[in-house]
Amino acid sequence: MPIQLTSQAYCKMVLHAAKYPHSAVNGLLVAEKMKEKKKESHWEPVLCVDCVPLFHGTLALAPMLEVALTLIDTWCKENNYVIVGYYQANEHTKDSRPNQVAEKVAARISENFSEAAIVMVDNSRLRMSCFEPIVHIYDHHENKWKSREVTFDCFEDWSEAQKITSALLEGRSYESLIDFDNHLDDLRNDWTNPVINKSVLDLC
Amino acid sequence: RRHGGVCCQKKKMATISEMYDVGWEEMRDKLRKWREDNCRNSEQIVDVGEELISEHASKLGDDVWIIYEQVMIAALDCSRDDLALTCLQELRKQFPDSHRVKRLSGMRLEALERYDEANKHYEAILQDDPTNTAARKRKISILKAQGKNAEAIRELNEYLEQFVGDQEAWHELSELYINEHDYGKAAFCLEELMMTNPHNHLYCEQYAEVKYTQGGLENLELSRKYFAQALRLNNRNMRALFGLYMLAGRGTKESKCSMKAVEEMLESMQITMS
Numbered sequence: 001m002p003i004q005l006t007s008q009a010y011c012k013m014v015l016h017a018a019k020y021p022h023s024a025v026n027g028l029l030v031a032e033k034m035k036e037k038k039k040e041s042h043w044e045p046v047l048c049v050d051c052v053p054l055f056h057g058t059l060a061l062a063p064m065l066e067v068a069l070t071l072i073d074t075w076c077k078e079n080n081y082v083i084v085g086y087y088q089a090n091e092h093t094k095d096s097r098p099n100q101v102a103e104k105v106a107a108r109i110s111e112n113f114s115e116a117a118i119v120m121v122d123n124s125r126l127r128m129s130c131f132e133p134i135v136h137i138y139d140h141h142e143n144k145w146k147s148r149e150v151t152f153d154c155f156e157d158w159s160e161a162q163k164i165t166s167a168l169l170e171g172r173s174y175e176s177l178i179d180f181d182n183h184l185d186d187l188r189n190d191w192t193n194p195v196i197n198k199s200v201l202d203l204c
Numbered sequence: 205r206r207h208g209g210v211c212c213q214k215k216k217m218a219t220i221s222e223m224y225d226v227g228w229e230e231m232r233d234k235l236r237k238w239r240e241d242n243c244r245n246s247e248q249i250v251d252v253g254e255e256l257i258s259e260h261a262s263k264l265g266d267d268v269w270i271i272y273e274q275v276m277i278a279a280l281d282c283s284r285d286d287l288a289l290t291c292l293q294e295l296r297k298q299f300p301d302s303h304r305v306k307r308l309s310g311m312r313l314e315a316l317e318r319y320d321e322a323n324k325h326y327e328a329i330l331q332d333d334p335t336n337t338a339a340r341k342r343k344i345s346i347l348k349a350q351g352k353n354a355e356a357i358r359e360l361n362e363y364l365e366q367f368v369g370d371q372e373a374w375h376e377l378s379e380l381y382i383n384e385h386d387y388g389k390a391a392f393c394l395e396e397l398m399m400t401n402p403h404n405h406l407y408c409e410q411y412a413e414v415k416y417t418q419g420g421l422e423n424l425e426l427s428r429k430y431f432a433q434a435l436r437l438n439n440r441n442m443r444a445l446f447g448l449y450m451l452a453g454r455g456t457k458e459s460k461c462s463m464k465a466v467e468e469m470l471e472s473m474q475i476t477m478s
Binding site: 094 | 244247281349351379382383385412413414416417419427442443446447449450
């Protein structure tokens with residue numbers, strides 16, 4: 001089951017990368033929990049309706065990741081979501097391959113959702129306008145993470161996603177994007193990003 | 205440094221002073237605060253600094269030079285080579301033989317990914333002044349930028365043998381080790397930092413995170429101890445608090461952290477999730 005990104009999920013990922021241009025960033029992708037009968041269809045793409053930005057800077061430490069997974073798990077249950085993927089933007093502009101951290105987190109996610117995907121943000125193509133999708137999507141096949149060709153089918157509505165992402169980048173909305181690190185710095189910071197979600201909705 | 209063309213060519217509709225109703229003194233003071241706190245909010249520094257320089261340079265007195273330096277570095281972060289060059293040229297005019305300015309020239313070359321030329325700049329500085337720590341650290345930064353982490357680590361270790369009190373360097377080294385998943389060596393760097401900064405709650409907390417990541421009974425015990433210490437030093441360090449709760453669940457029959465413990469903690473802190 002290939003994953004598909006909504007505008008909200010895509011743009012928040014890109015905003016997270018844009019907010020911390022000098023650091024690696026990562027986060028989780030969530031989808032609505034499917035009803036039992038739908039599970040049988042292997043051709044239905046899994047729609048990632050949202051993402052939760054996690055950390056920036058050092059990604060390779062365990063405890064706060066576990067805290068985040070625990071709390072986000074609870075939030076998912078309340079909203080009937082399931083964690084279906086992981087995104088990461090590396091520190092280096094030219095490096096967009098998933099590393100050990102990405103594989104470890106994705107493996108963890110796979111325990112609950114067998115078709116978990118890794119989405120890597122391609123830093124070298126991050127621009128204001130981003131006319132093309134700037135992500136690589138990796139699926140787990142035969143014990144390896146293989147990159148899949150990214151087409152407009154990987155998006156619920158690419159032209160909407162592109163338009164919204166551009167608008168929010170230009171308006172510097174990333175300045176108010178909250179990740180889990182920001183939340184740990186000040187618990188009042190809301191990692192569900194209601195303000196940005198509303199901006200996305202308003203632009204739809 | 206990822207922005208590429210992201211920050212360029214934005215039509216400003218109002219000046220900073222108009223938008224925020226601030227005078228040039230407040231802008232200057234804001235820049236000073238950001239310098240003191242070592243913030244890397246480059247876009248804001250460029251916004252405020254560019255306006256301050258272009259409209260109020262004459263009022264800034266001797267502060268203008270340090271502001272040129274600050275704005276120049278921020279401009280490099282934002283791919284504003286035009287602004288960076290302007291600042292650099294002013295500094296070169298004022299301080300023609302300065303090593304500090306030469307280092308800034310080097311940084312500009314780094315931003316343009318002209319690493320060989322940048323290295324030559326730094327080597328020239330070091331020829332003249334072998335104790336110039338800034339030039340040595342820039343050379344290590346170049347290794348990092350080129351993805352040569354192992355070499356960067358080696359050079360940084362050599363640097364620290366000579367400049368054992370350089371905390372920024374110890375911290376940088378700990379991060380390099382963490383990125384290489386060499387947690388034992390990262391812990392060693394943090395131990396150095398904790399020894400020289402016993403009241404710094406952040407070092408304790410980071411050390412605890414590294415120990416937790418290493419795993420194993422002894423390390424988890426140390427992790428618990430240092431999360432607790434961090435909390436004692438600063439009772440608002442949430443990472444330390446959460447860390448303690450994660451560890452509280454272990455050593456019981458459950459192999460994973462007790463979600464109930466976390467929920468209870470959240471309740472006691474009256475946090476509501478949307």
